[in-house]
């Protein structure tokens with residue numbers, strides 16, 4: 503079984519989680535890069551607005567050929583109880599190529615079921631698993647226990 507961890511991260515938390523998952527699954531990562539500048543307070547406000555309005559954005563061309571991978575683990579931060587525009591663009595562009603997908607969302611406070619429903623609508627495919635990682639999980643390192651569960655999900659297959 504082969505895996506690819508794909509992530510979008512603005513301030514580095516999701517990147518950290520994605521890298522840990524890639525170590526665990528012994529696989530490569532691919533970073534989604536949003537070409538819109540989202541730095542600073544204005545960037546934050548526009549980011550939240552764009553996510554809320556379900557906007558897409560231009561992203562840098564990805565380097566991996568997704569046809570090659572059996573399982574994608576997509577990691578992203580929650581924005582305005584929604585998915586970041588870069589994730590929406592990525593899924594719109596590549597959903598036909600994705601065989602199996604799972605979601606790992608990082609967030610400030612708590613799991614957001616409506617966000618997972620929204621992302622399921624975009625890709626129209628049942629994820630193998632969804633994991634929510636809060637700021638507290640990162641601080642207390644509980645996220646390491648949460649991501650260890652990933653191996654069990656795949657071992658069930």
Ligand SMILES: Cc1cc2nc3c(=O)[nH]c(=O)nc-3n(C[C@H](O)[C@H](O)[C@H](O)COP(=O)(O)O)c2cc1C
Pocket residue numbers: 510511512513514515516517546547549550578579580581582583584608609610611612
């Ligand atoms: C524009 C914006 C909107 C956000 N909205 C939410 C939210 O609705 N709920 C939440 O729990 N966290 C929210 N957050 C916090 C991020 O989801 C959280 O800090 C995440 O772990 C950041 O990941 P990153 O460092 O990979 O960018 C928001 C952050 C940003 C920048």
